[in-house]
Amino acid sequence: MVMPQIKDPIGHLEMRAPPNAVVARGVSKTYGDVEALKNLSLEFPKGQLTSLLGPSGCGKTTLLKIIGGLLEPTAGEIEVNGTPVKGPGPDRAFVFQDFALLPWANVLRNVAFGLELRGAAKSEREAIAEKYIAEVGLSGFEKAFPHELSGGMRQRVGLARALSVDADVLLMDEPFSAVDEQTRRKFQEDLLRLVQNENKTFIFVTHSIEEAVYVSDQIAILLPRPSRVLEIIRPAIERNKNVDNIRRDPEYLDIVDKIWAALRSYVE
Amino acid sequence: MASRSLQLKILSAVAVFGAWQIAGMIPVSYAFPTFLESMSALGRMAVDGSLYQAYLETLKPLVVGVAISAFLGIGLGLWIGLSSKFDWLFSPIFIVMQAAPLAALIPLLVMAYGIGLTSKVFVVCIMAMPVIVLNTAGAVRNTPSSIKEMGRSFLGTDVDIILKIIIPAASPVIFSGLRLGISAGFIGAILAELKITPTGVGDIITYSRSIADYPSMYAAIFSIILLAVVFLNIVERLEAYLFEGNVRGYASD
Numbered sequence: 109m110v111m112p113q114i115k116d117p118i119g120h121l122e123m124r125a126p127p128n129a130v131v132a133r134g135v136s137k138t139y140g141d142v143e144a145l146k147n148l149s150l151e152f153p154k155g156q157l158t159s160l161l162g163p164s165g166c167g168k169t170t171l172l173k174i175i176g177g178l179l180e181p182t183a184g185e186i187e188v189n190g191t192p193v194k195g196p197g198p199d200r201a202f203v204f205q206d207f208a209l210l211p212w213a214n215v216l217r218n219v220a221f222g223l224e225l226r227g228a229a230k231s232e233r234e235a236i237a238e239k240y241i242a243e244v245g246l247s248g249f250e251k252a253f254p255h256e257l258s259g260g261m262r263q264r265v266g267l268a269r270a271l272s273v274d275a276d277v278l279l280m281d282e283p284f285s286a287v288d289e290q291t292r293r294k295f296q297e298d299l300l301r302l303v304q305n306e307n308k309t310f311i312f313v314t315h316s317i318e319e320a321v322y323v324s325d326q327i328a329i330l331l332p333r334p335s336r337v338l339e340i341i342r343p344a345i346e347r348n349k350n351v352d353n354i355r356r357d358p359e360y361l362d363i364v365d366k367i368w369a370a371l372r373s374y375v376e
Numbered sequence: 377m378a379s380r381s382l383q384l385k386i387l388s389a390v391a392v393f394g395a396w397q398i399a400g401m402i403p404v405s406y407a408f409p410t411f412l413e414s415m416s417a418l419g420r421m422a423v424d425g426s427l428y429q430a431y432l433e434t435l436k437p438l439v440v441g442v443a444i445s446a447f448l449g450i451g452l453g454l455w456i457g458l459s460s461k462f463d464w465l466f467s468p469i470f471i472v473m474q475a476a477p478l479a480a481l482i483p484l485l486v487m488a489y490g491i492g493l494t495s496k497v498f499v500v501c502i503m504a505m506p507v508i509v510l511n512t513a514g515a516v517r518n519t520p521s522s523i524k525e526m527g528r529s530f531l532g533t534d535v536d537i538i539l540k541i542i543i544p545a546a547s548p549v550i551f552s553g554l555r556l557g558i559s560a561g562f563i564g565a566i567l568a569e570l571k572i573t574p575t576g577v578g579d580i581i582t583y584s585r586s587i588a589d590y591p592s593m594y595a596a597i598f599s600i601i602l603l604a605v606v607f608l609n610i611v612e613r614l615e616a617y618l619f620e621g622n623v624r625g626y627a628s629d
Contacts, residue, residue: 206522
């Protein structure tokens with residue numbers, strides 16, 4: 109910014125490939141003797157959905173939590189929009205595997221809770237929360253409590269909470285693994301729409317190959333012990349033509365097969 | 377539903393008091409008055425004012441002791457639950473306190489603090505505090521880590537996380553500790569009056585026994601139980617008022 113003469117060439121570079129919203133550089137994490145992540149580097153392009161896919165124990169959730177600032181890496185660093193991560197920040201929002209809703213608070217307060225912690229005024233945060241409750245299709249359930257909702261609806265609350273803080277990067281830790289198969293498919297379709305409509309970067313942890321291929325612009329396949337990136341796949345599936353046809357697309361089927369062939373020897 | 381539960385409460389009271397009345401009429405023991413005799417003694421003491429004077433005396437160590445135990449106990453419990461160092465430092469004291477036979481400690485307390493209010497407050501605290509502290513600490517420690525993580529990821533400060541996540545999450549167990557602690561405090565208050573110096577309700581119990589006025593003795597015992605029940609009901613109302621969600625039974629989620 110302060111040196112205008114170097115601004116232009118960077119602008120040219122950005123034209124060719126989308127800039128990265130999140131960059132992981134040489135990230136390692138050890139728990140005592142256990143090496144969860146070893147020297148892992150990965151780039152997450154802006155406005156796209158990147159999946160972290162791998163067998164259990166490959167450190168995908170650990171990486172996500174390090175990006176979220178919830179865990180400190182033992183070595184290496186994470187940059188979000190060019191700024192190194194020191195802890196949780198307003199540029200990232202988390203969607204949790206087990207929803208992490210407050211059981212004593214109704215849907216409205218749960219969705220507004222992220223804004224409440226940021227000190228937004230009650231009327232303001234409730235107006236924003238209402239908007240996102242409608243967007244995830246939960247209108248009419250504002251006064252309901254989490255125990256009155258199905259698993260799928262609870263995760264919609266978690267999603268609305270993450271959307272309402274308007275972060276650039278959405279971190280999703282196996283968000284659909286605790287909901288049933290049909291709800292899950294609906295969620296995946298909604299997620300595609302969300303990636304298109306919201307100008308956000310999504311980082312999505314999953315252990316389902318089909319899910320990763322279905323929703324991702326970029327898939328990072330992680331391998332365990334020691335954790336490393338095996339391959340980065342960018343599925344060239346034409347998603348706009350019809351969501352119903354994605355699962356029949358030859359490209360989709362080929363990539364699913366290819367990933368399974370690569371992973372099968374690592375699954376006990 | 378509400379009227380049905382009220383009916384059941386009345387039915388259960390009638391059954392217990394009826395059994396008491398019959399047992400007193402048999403009589404099971406010379407020293408066991410009937411329910412009606414005890415109630416008339418209670419009425420007599422209430423009318424001549426001796427009951428209120430006795431309670432004025434008994435409530436002093438009880439209220440002071442319970443208040444100290446509740447505030448200090450919940451505070452210490454929070455701290456113990458939040459910091460493992462503090463846990464190592466203080467938990468053993470309260471575990472020992474809970475296990476120690478109180479009656480055996482009373483002579484030591486009397487030697488150290490005399491026979492006045494201080495010793496009695498101590499007895500109440502020793503009875504009430506451990507269960508409040510240990511329950512609070514346990515509840516705080518067992519706050520689901522995912523909602524604490526959620527609080528951190530949405531930029532909650534430590535104070536936010538304690539006030540908006542940990543305390544509400546721990547509140548059902550904190551309150552059950554408070555209820556247990558308060559009933560233990562009542563035991564402590566009466567024990568202090570029986571073992572240290574006979575004052576207040578403890579005096580009525582001791583004195584009536586010594587002159588074989590058993591209806592008065594049972595009336596005093598009955599009144600302290602009644603007071604304890606009323607007090608616990610107030611605490612329950614307080615919980616429902618402060619943490620509306622707790623009565624909704626989400627725990628079985």
